[in-house]
Amino acid sequence: METEAYLVGDPASHAFRGPTERNAAMFGPAGRWYVFRIHQVHCANVVTRRGEAVLLRAATPREGPLGSLRGPGRLARAFGIDRRLDGSSIRTGAVRIVAGVRPTERILSGPRVGISRATERPLRFCLAGVADVSAPRPRPR
DNA sequence: GGTAAGATTGTCT
DNA sequence: GACAATCTTACCG
Numbered sequence A: 001m002e003t004e005a006y007l008v009g010d011p012a013s014h015a016f017r018g019p020t021e022r023n024a025a026m027f028g029p030a031g032r033w034y035v036f037r038i039h040q041v042h043c044a045n046v047v048t049r050r051g052e053a054v055l056l057r058a059a060t061p062r063e064g065p066l067g068s069l070r071g072p073g074r075l076a077r078a079f080g081i082d083r084r085l086d087g088s089s090i091r092t093g094a095v096r097i098v099a100g101v102r103p104t105e106r107i108l109s110g111p112r113v114g115i116s117r118a119t120e121r122p123l124r125f126c127l128a129g130v131a132d133v134s135a136p137r138p139r140p141r
Numbered sequence B: 001g002g003t004a005a006g007a008t009t010g011t012c013t
Numbered sequence C: 001g002a003c004a005a006t007c008t009t010a011c012c013g
Helices: A072-078
Strands: A002-006 A033-038 A041-049 A052-058 A107-110 A124-127
Antiparallel strands (some): A002 A052, A002 A124, A033 A041, A041 A052
16 A cells, blocks of 8 residues: 655645645545545545645555556546545545555555655555555655 | 746656 | 547636
């Protein structure tokens, strides 16, 4: 699993300039989906706190070809995630995150991908040893 | 109402 | 590595 954090006061975050119709879910309660679309691609986020969210960048598929869930667009498409899911609960919505797993591997961090501001902040995270992460691969510190 | 830009991806060089 | 695809949101007038 590979994720990126978007925090309060983060100029790269959609929530940076305050609530709008698009990012309203980010200002709602935690545990909801925030789904946005860009270049005809959907990206799925989980709202962690008010004004903050975690982007799901990639995951290792339990079945199917390796790499089919690499990248926010592919991951969202594979799970059928679109704007209809925006604002719904990650526990009871159409697409659900069932259970957390206590990681047995080291968590690596690195620069986020595809943004033009605050690119130096190491807010991208993934487990050491997983194959499906975007380049450049985060490194241990 | 018009326009510029984007948390991406795939294709071409 | 660079760029086009293609459309929604944001921002300005």
